[in-house]
Amino acid sequence: MHDPLESALFQELEALSLIDPHSHINPHSAASRDLSDLLGYHYYTELAHSAGLPKAAIEGPEITPKEKVGRLVEKLTDLDNTIQVSWLLEMCREFFGFTDDRIHSGNWERLYDDAAQKMSQPDWEQQVLTHSKLEKVFLTNDFDDPLTGFDTRVYIPCLRTDDLVFHLAKKEVRERLSRATQIEANDAASLRSAIGRLFEHFTSHGARACAISLPPSFTPVKVDVGAAAGVIKRVSAGQKLTGSEEDLLSCWIFWTLAEFCAEFKLPFDLMIGVNRRVYEAGVYQGQDLYDKRVSLIQYRALLNAFPQVTFPISVLTHMSNQELVSYAWIFPNVVTHGHWWYSNIPTYIEADTRSRLEAVPRSKQIGYYSDMYKLEFALPKFRMYRRVLARVLADDFVRRRGWSEEQALGLGKQVLRGNVESVFQM
Amino acid sequence: MHDPLESALFQELEALSLIDPHSHINPHSAASRDLSDLLGYHYYTELAHSAGLPKAAIEGPEITPKEKVGRLVEKLTDLDNTIQVSWLLEMCREFFGFTDDRIHSGNWERLYDDAAQKMSQPDWEQQVLTHSKLEKVFLTNDFDDPLTGFDTRVYIPCLRTDDLVFHLAKKEVRERLSRATQIEANDAASLRSAIGRLFEHFTSHGARACAISLPPSFTPVKVDVGAAAGVIKRVSAGQKLTGSEEDLLSCWIFWTLAEFCAEFKLPFDLMIGVNRRVYEAGVYQGQDLYDKRVSLIQYRALLNAFPQVTFPISVLTHMSNQELVSYAWIFPNVVTHGHWWYSNIPTYIEADTRSRLEAVPRSKQIGYYSDMYKLEFALPKFRMYRRVLARVLADDFVRRRGWSEEQALGLGKQVLRGNVESVFQM
């Protein structure tokens, strides 16, 4: 970063301690145990597989963590251009004192051992949190998570509801719901009660959000309870539903979740646009893609019906970003939320950040979340975002609009940290 | 603007006097009377509402202009990042000598009074026109506007036709048409005659364009007059139409407008992509959004059927810009027209301007229009555009393609002014 203004802004943003408003951290095993926890992240396995590494070479119970790393390292040559591999290098440099310019067959074993040694230190998790300036991290909890055995002041529970909305027809999901709530949800009223009990459980354990990921085809509408009742009875009896019955059930449960978000004053994170299992022979977590033909107009009824619920919305593609900007500009209850998955690369982060900072009220933008599975990733991911943010603040606000550096920094801090606190009422 | 080349080009573009090819100016009250006319612009009311200001705090007959301004000013803190608030500051600096870096509870009353004092000067309207280098301003006139009482050499009439195409089923609209034309439009022939009379009226008062805004779902096709006749009879008799009858009627009227545009040699401004009243609890003029899933392929039949009609086309989203570029590159009768509404922010203006200047004949691009409701907005809006245009000319044409500054400026002047004259035959 050769521009002194950009560099100064970046350094100031780096000094800020963070609340990460969305991750997949397992609070019982938040940090990595060895390098396979880093290289096992789906970004690396799916990119290596895409570049020709057979799935069988990295998936299977007989493969040791070290073998897996060795096989993935061999494919890094084909991936070193990707921003994801730059995260890996940044972690290795920052956490393990790695100094080479790439990881290859000649140096990875030493790196593996260095990393294992550091990661085995009893306070490794705390070291990562401290070094990454991570104050709190939001989780993604299954609806039947007991939420015990970890510090909910650091790891903030979040009720993830994909299973309820899209998979209640599976016996296993209904059984999990029954066990978690002690309610036999065999009609509309008892299903509603069971869902309500989940909200009680989560909020009593400090949950700050309800969340769900949604396919491009989903269009939530309010369903008549009478119509829902029949379908709920059928599904409870283990009967197979038609496609339109499934849609109706999904809509009813989704709408019920929104009602409880209103009652329990929980923001409802919508992550819009993913098609699951598009590439079925893909590696673990590397099978999902999308159809860009999705519009926020599909959420028109929902956004009008729940003015009292805040919806932090993530969109999967850059092509949906302008809709997100416009809907957040008009609807008081829409908040822009991070840069999700396939859009979480600097090219799209930069374009999307520019447009949001230009047209959405500053109080309604949550700049970034890590989406990470292991704590170490917060550092390079947030740093990538902070680099882009510093550049946009320098170019668009200080240079072009004549803001002072301090004013620009204030805006940066608000989207990076302040709004997480205000939106999720921390 | 620290780049000397960019700055020099900007200064030269600033020196150009303008014809604004699309606005919502009321020619009987073109300039503002007090600050509430500026802060009452829907951009500020909708953004403030989106940031949490209740609609009731700013809408209602009992609220004085000064109270309204005071309430909006309190919300500006949440909006000061937006490009729209930068327009406000620029107007206050340019017109009222405001020198602070933001408007807040401690300085707005003085600003209010300063503004009121300036605006009360009898030649305020002329001052704004002169200071903004505005030579002529296109209007957006209801079809039944008498077009009298103002100087049509400065304020150019434009026949706006949304009501005819989409709301003829409303009794009030039919009554307005009947009063305006002295024709009882109760069958296809008389409706056609009535529409023809509107074109006579408008062109005899110097109208230079027919215009309409269109929802994403609209696909104009030629409708058989026999099929239309039945629907027109029914609607004239006050009978309720089905959805497909409404579509048929809209198509027939729209096609008839295009026929009259051909006959009267009027360009037909198409503003494509807006869904009305998506957020029904929104503030006045702050309820419309869109579905990005619209394509110019929907206009294929129209563009082929009317080679003799020029269609200046505005698209609502950046995602439609490439289609606009491609259709203007292929169809002789398609002209790119400005940067509309949700795309009227520098991020999208810049990307869209670059692509248009690279791939559309220079004679077929109208760079910008203000879309303003009050005259004072031309200055900051056109200035925003000119800043972007200067940057693109400097980077893409002078630096990368080796054009002289003079050549680049010639291109800039043509899209900013020259093409308005040639396309609208001024």
Next chain:
Amino acid sequence: MHDPLESALFQELEALSLIDPHSHINPHSAASRDLSDLLGYHYYTELAHSAGLPKAAIEGPEITPKEKVGRLVEKLTDLDNTIQVSWLLEMCREFFGFTDDRIHSGNWERLYDDAAQKMSQPDWEQQVLTHSKLEKVFLTNDFDDPLTGFDTRVYIPCLRTDDLVFHLAKKEVRERLSRATQIEANDAASLRSAIGRLFEHFTSHGARACAISLPPSFTPVKVDVGAAAGVIKRVSAGQKLTGSEEDLLSCWIFWTLAEFCAEFKLPFDLMIGVNRRVYEAGVYQGQDLYDKRVSLIQYRALLNAFPQVTFPISVLTHMSNQELVSYAWIFPNVVTHGHWWYSNIPTYIEADTRSRLEAVPRSKQIGYYSDMYKLEFALPKFRMYRRVLARVLADDFVRRRGWSEEQALGLGKQVLRGNVESVFQM
């Protein structure tokens, strides 16, 4: 190009000799004979027509090449902003010693004569290949091309299959197939044999790819051979097909092509998104446009069914680029392929290149192809791409990610040349 780093990278990329992986070169007349072969490229005729030149002024047997050039030159004033006209100037400077800054009525005749003189030299074709550093050029061959009379080590055959998939209902196409294969394809088995024979013919003449362009509505699925058989019989008997029968036939033939690509180990170039003859009154090759509402999800079944076939995919619009990036990142058999047609302008090339280099394995990206009809165009088109590539490598890799110039250049060379060799097994 004022940036020394960018300039240095560009010079190094310029030194690389090329294999052009997609063109429309006629190997029996690869280079131009006079300036009308350059100005007759559809980019110039369609842009000039779009800017007002009547089709009749440039199409018709009575118009001499020189007349045609003269008429097109008069329209260049309206087009000189386009990147396409910058290609023309670059060719004239590079090949004919032209030194003026534009082509106009006062200098074109001399240019015409200079060009004709150069082009009449017996080794002109070789001069162009050498000067442009073109080693090999892929063709686009009709399925019934004998593939004789040219050097298939320089001009690489490619089996183009649009006619088979979309026009087999035309008697003329069936007759061409029959003549080319000596097989009467009147049922599913014989049609399959005939197609197989085309693959034998093409691969025995050094073909390196099968290719097709596809409309936005196309969604390939595997069709039951029984269902196909009936339709094939009907079409063979010259009976008219319904729309859904046509779709079924297209799917069956397309799927059969993919099967043969697997058997013959040929990559299958998919060029996705074009609507043919949208503007029917347009000039030759200037009638096609598109509907941006297309998604790669439509190719889900295909990509899953043929893991052993490599699909170099071109998308027609910038709005499809992120899908291409994501699908190439997940599917091992998807390769990003060039910047096609309406997206082949620097604005879109730059954005698309940035995202691809950030998120697709470096081994799975083919940077550019010329798509040219005449050899002279490789130089300015590849140069345009190399300028953009140098800029992206300088900004994103050297400056922002700290790569050495050499590393960045290695990446550039791989996408520009190395991957053409590996993907097409040269």
